[in-house]
Amino acid sequence: MEIVVCIKRVPQTAEAEVKVDPSGRDIVKDRLTFDINEADSYALEQAILLKEKYGGSVTAISLGPAEAEDTLRIALAKGADNALRIKEEDFTPLDGYKTALILYNIIKDLKYNVILTGCIATDDGYSQVGPIIAELLGIPHATLVTELEIKDEKAEVVRELEGGLLERLEINLPALFAVQTGINEPRYASLLAIRRAAKKEIKTLGGADIQGEVKSLSVLEKLYVPPVERRAEILSGSMDEISEKLVQIIKEKGLL
């Protein structure tokens, strides 16, 4: 089975103080740590699990700056066979469509039975890249995948829907799956594999390798911190009543 997995290097912002830079279109990144996008780390693990079960090879692709090669090297250390960086610097600025179009241009010439992506990137949150690649390739796709099994050239997938519902689908291969976090348990890279990965080649492709024009469909106008809405409510009653009201509010806000 030939598997392609798209991964992205992103700044870790979940617990960080995020500030908008003077351009107003990006965040200040000099005090942030970078890592593989969370959902992509699950996509990578799923790719390696599929390879372990059905054989074949895994190709990891990242459209990113030179530093994205660190992320690709992690993919190699975890079990990817090939790594390919597409030079982001040749294409910026990027929106979801343009990113997908570039990835499509590369993937279409590769062998693949399964393409995996994360279901969302934690930096721009577009959730577009996976489905657009699939549409451009003319293959089926499923998003928010929480289970993935392959049987006789078909994939059995479970998707996570709103309201706690799950959806089971049978999909013909080749297909693309945008996986949800939690679908598996991403592995560590061993020191042995890290040493091996250090010697592997990371292929780079740039603007000259893409045929035709690639254009964005949207333009990022402004990035900003939403104005703070001040709302305070003081709960009264017994401890039990207060607790109950609090739980209710937390539920209503969708925090639970």
Place this chain on the structure above:
Amino acid sequence: MAAKKSVTIEINSEIRDALIEEGARDAYKCYQCGKCSSICPWFQVGTYEFPVHRLGEETLLGLLASSEEKDELAREVDKIYRCVGCEACIDQCPLGVNIPKILRAARRILVDFGSYPETLKSVVQKLRNVANPLGESPERRGDWSSELNVPNYDSRLEYLYFSGCLPAYDVRLKKVANATVRLLQLAGVTFGILGEKENCCGEAVRRIGAEKVYQELTKRNIEVFNAVGVKKIITTSPHCYTTFKKEYPDFGGVFEVFHITQILARLIVEKKIVPQKAFKKKVVYHDPCTLGRQNSIYEEPRIVLRSIPELELVEVENFNHNLSVCCGAGSGGLWQDWQRDERIAEVRVNQLLATGAEVIAVACPYCLQMFEETIKSMGKTTPVLSVSEILYEACGEVF
């Protein structure tokens, strides 16, 4: 009788060399006598087997964290992150093999590849981002002192008081910084703080293996210290103390460093602080690893406690001074999610409580936090107080 299983081990000299390069040279000294395994706090916990004496050999054979099997590898990485850096093993080793440093070599390689526990990744993230492990805003780092009338440090003042991260932000530990400042003011010591210019010393993040983040923090602190002309530093935490004293000189930061208990002991000997209010309790002092075993500061905290009227100081027989058992918070242990029956702090709390003490005295913010949380989870109520807080209370009538 079961047939003997033969195992073929493939030696990987490349991994060995990589580990040696990252600082694991001590592995060559180890002859696997096993003293380290028996003194390791995990041996006392009993529910987790940690064969420390094999780590040197595993390093030389290039077997450390090198399993190709996913679950086994996860156990190996977990093992590398079990070390809490208490250094009891180094203390007992006939050849002084630095096991924590061997493990740190492996950690450095793993961290570079994002192959380490998620909880620790989050700590590294916060330290890089806001220079404290709590993820609090740097602008609020000096807020704890707002009602204490502490000046910002300038070179006319004798000491820089470096509160450290937990005493700057944690609600409970702010009280320790508070008591410390009041005592120094009472004794007429001239000192200032850095407020929002203070960064984490970097001790924990270095021991987690994130060397680059450590060096960034170190360089920033040294720059700040030099810019305001710092010569002498007082720290709340033994961890900041040891880092400034033993590790900053490698980066050109040479300062005279004191742990707060050293300063307080001297002020008591010089009669600049004379506790008058009785503290009529049985108090057990816990030697923090980093203050005691790693820096030989055993007597000063005891001088402070003995100076307090009616305070009965008791000792954990056989497990004090260099044989004190770690609280489990060092080298990233504070943020690890170990199981309830896998907690080093519980072993130590039981030893401390077995003395019949009514109060546990500590001299390290990590120990304080670890013991308080553990005691609470054990359903007990014994208070844990810093030496500074007890002394402050004993000076109560003065304030």
